[in-house]
Amino acid sequence: GAVVSQHPSRVICKSGTSVKIECRSLDFQATTMFWYRQFPKQSLMLMATSNEGSKATYEQGVEKDKFLINHASLTLSTLTVTSAHPEDSSFYICSASLRLAGTNEQFFGPGTRLTVL
């Protein structure tokens, strides 16, 4: 199956610093990548959708200036949490979609645990 990697898997940072998370599709070209946030014992919450070469589409309530998304190539998308605060601590997960012939399968990365002190 399609493989998606995320880096780092875990990050601890001080309040006010910025953190960058990378999402890569290893064996396929992803036309669309998605960024999710998940709080303990809850479902995944979509933050934004990004297509290669264009600006990301953010979900309502997600600050685009706080969560910067760059989808520079068909295999790499990055999420930067700017000026992180303790309330940004969460599990961030990316997924990549093939979007071939109308398929809408998403393949997920292993997630990044962000802890802001």
Next chain:
Amino acid sequence: GENVEQHPSTLSVQEGDSAVIKCTYSDSASNYFPWYKQELGKGPQLIIDIRSNVGEKKDQRIAVTLNKTAKHFSLHITETQPEDSAVYFCAASGVDSNYQLIWGAGTKLIIKP
């Protein structure tokens, strides 16, 4: 917009027994229904999916059934094993949701030895 409800929130079954998790969706235009398994501290893993042009799909001990008329779909796990313990999420997707996955709330499956 699309809404997906998932039941039960927690399911405890004896090892070797079957487990069934049910989801209902609201948008009749949805045409793709995946099931994901998420282990603690990991990303979701696709375990099986079904499209609206079929009513049932099976992969070894896992099966999914879809009732388009009633707008519900179910995950069936037979001969459960301890490694089946995880949180399972259903989702629905279609053109009306711009192919985004609309998620159920999740079911914590506990397999008792």
